Amino acid sequence: QLQLQESGPGLVKPSETLSLTCTVSGGSISSSSYYWGWIRQPPGKGLEWIGSIYYSGSTYYNPSLKSRVTISVDTSKNQFSLKLSSVTAADTAVYYCARRGVTTVTTWGQGTLVTVSS
Amino acid sequence: QPVLTQSSSASASLGSSVKLTCTLSSGHSSYIIAWHQQQPGKAPRYLMKLEGSGSYNKGSGVPDRFSGSSSGADRYLTISNLQSEDEADYYCETWDSKGVFGGGTKLTVL
Numbered sequence: 769q770l771q772l773q774e775s776g777p778g779l780v781k782p783s784e785t786l787s788l789t790c791t792v793s794g795g796s797i798s799s800s801s802y803y804w805g806w807i808r809q810p811p812g813k814g815l816e817w818i819g820s821i822y823y824s825g826s827t828y829y830n831p832s833l834k835s836r837v838t839i840s841v842d843t844s845k846n847q848f849s850l851k852l853s854s855v856t857a858a859d860t861a862v863y864y865c866a867r868r869g870v871t872t873v874t875t876w877g878q879g880t881l882v883t884v885s886s
Numbered sequence: 887q888p889v890l891t892q893s894s895s896a897s898a899s900l901g902s903s904v905k906l907t908c909t910l911s912s913g914h915s916s917y918i919i920a921w922h923q924q925q926p927g928k929a930p931r932y933l934m935k936l937e938g939s940g941s942y943n944k945g946s947g948v949p950d951r952f953s954g955s956s957s958g959a960d961r962y963l964t965i966s967n968l969q970s971e972d973e974a975d976y977y978c979e980t981w982d983s984k985g986v987f988g989g990g991t992k993l994t995v996l
Contacts, residue, residue: 805985807985807987814977814987814988814989814990815930815977815979815987815990816987817984817985817986817987820985828983828984829984830984830985831984864929864930868981868985869935870981871918871920871935871980871981872918872919872920872932872935872979872980872981873920873922873932873979873985874920874932874935874945875932876922876929876930876931876932877929878929879929
């Protein structure tokens with residue numbers, strides 16, 4: 769059974785870079801049928817798509833975050849990662865990694881809360 | 887880019903049925919969507935993929951009480967025989983070069 773697990777610091781200082789990693793188990797990140805992505809949810813609010821990556825390295829980013837986001841993949845470790853630069857309090861959220869088919873997300877990670885605060 | 891519109895809240899009685907709606911913006915009525923359930927304090931869970939034809943494909947372990955249907959630009963999630971554990975936020979989602987989520991519907995089971 770496919771499982772996704774986020775990891776990374778739970779507290780990041782303003783202006784610094786948020787870094788998270790998603791470890792995939794029970795399946796290969798190199799599967800040609802899927803994309804791997806990040807979604808976030810500020811406290812008490814709805815879901816916001818951040819971006820996705822294909823195992824070959826092709827990326828798709830939310831235009832509103834594109835200038836600050838980098839998503840990368842490490843097929844040897846079956847992991848993919850998120851970097852969000854120049855964070856502010858508005859970036860405080862639960863961050864989810866997810867697997868997407870051609871059209872929609874089909875598997876979610878458990879999520880990890882990242883707080884931006886000095 | 888498509889926009890997905892959902893009512894902010896809905897309520898129904900234990901054991902009854904409820905139909906939640908997700909409406910695609912003009913020009914995007916053929917889009918496939920997904921429904922996701924988020925119980926309080928938990929991660930979202932994929933429920934189903936739903937096509938404009940009304941055909942749907944549920945995720946593993948999703949109870950038979952959950953079904954989908956479509957009419958024009960509207961995509962529906964119907965939950966029958968409501969249980970207390972169905973009280974949750976329900977989000978619809980689609981894709982068009984970027985992921986798009988609806989604002990979510992908070993379902994209260996009375």
